[in-house]
Amino acid sequence: MTITSDPTMGDFDVLVRGGLVVGPTHVVPADLAIADGLIVEIGPEIEGSAAAEIDATGLHVFPGCVDPHVHLNDPGTDWEGFSSGTEAFALGGGTCLFDMPLNASPPTVDGPSFDLKVAAAREQAHTDFCLWGGLVPGDVDRLDELAERGVIGFKAFMCDTGVDEFPAADDLTLYEGMARAARLGLPVAVHAESDAITMGLTERARREGRTSVRDYLETRPPFVETEAVARAILLAEETGCALHVVHVSTAAAAVLVAEARSRGVDVSCETCPQYLLLTDEDAERIGALAKCSPAIRPRAGAEALWGEVGAGRIPMLACDHSPAPPELKQGDDAFSWWGGISGLQTLRGTLLAVAQERGLTLPEVAGLTAGAAAERFALPRKGRLEVGFDADLALVDLGHEGIVERADLRYRYPQSPFVGMSTRGRVVRTLLRGDAVIEDGRLVPNATFGRIVRPEM
Structure with a gap:
């Protein structure tokens, strides 16, 4: 790839010439012109000059990934933060991520904690970012101040989070929070698993000394997800709240979402590469690095989930990047391991590796990894x-x-259950609002100009 620049030239700021542009429905050979951070023209052999021209011959030009489900843990922790997380994201072709509220210290559950997170991110972010606010017991009255500041929506857990400062939302909290969110015009995202069943099965297994990976998987059977999804849909329908179900791991849950949407409920869902590309046997082989919740399913479940993606009933992929220090991924007790997977850098590459065999076109890949999330969340x-x-x-x-x-x-x-997995497509260059973040597979020095993005309702 050749880059030429002349600051004295300039019908445009940047011209990307000769690439294969991956649009919403087609891939077309075209030039792409940029001015003031925006795409201003797409077409064959655009006339004019630019301060910088990029020869993209032989390259595909994708939209930057928009990932609606990422856990970065600034401020207040030494876990993954905005600097390392957004660098990895940009290296994978990402340009806008949605950070979850629970793993920072303090968690993002009110106006002051939102302000602290924005301040931390602005100093470090290499990509744009949106922020989820938290919906927890006793917090419903704080949703307004989060909305005023520009959260993308509110995240609630229907099961234990493992984080004392961010407790699960009981049904009354969820109902009242959804009603408030509906008045504010913002969605509620739920981690949908039955707390009573998962906790009961977990306590029984540990009491009986059953602590293997297989024992953990058996405490998270598929129906605990579908039961909770059905309950969340009922509350959303009752309150008129927009609902988003995160990291769907079963086809049955996706069908519930599709059926509700067909009768007018404003509900959507996402799934993650771990539920499409890994199986329960992989989870046992890999161990702690593959522990997540919901649990990874048997092969038949993964195949059924692919069917929902192919049918368009699951319109978006998210990584649910939820890393932890290595010491929290050690030991013989699978229940004691931190439940989270690292996959922020590899989302699109691992999908592209299997796209052809799964019958996905490049525009469909672009929609799954960028377009659907941006549309759903009013960006x-x-x-x-x-x-x-x-x-x-x-x-x-x-x-x-x-x-x-x-x-x-x-x-x-640098740990991930996807190590050793096939990937396709090397990201040569990533542009954020026209400025280079990644060049030749490396972070551009001083490329710390990510901005908070707020929904435009």
């Missing part, structure tokens, strides 16, 4: 390569096939 200038949208681009060499290498991961703790 009208993100997620697509169209005139008037932010110039968030990933220039990708699809001829490159390899495997996920631990040495290439830029997480604070």
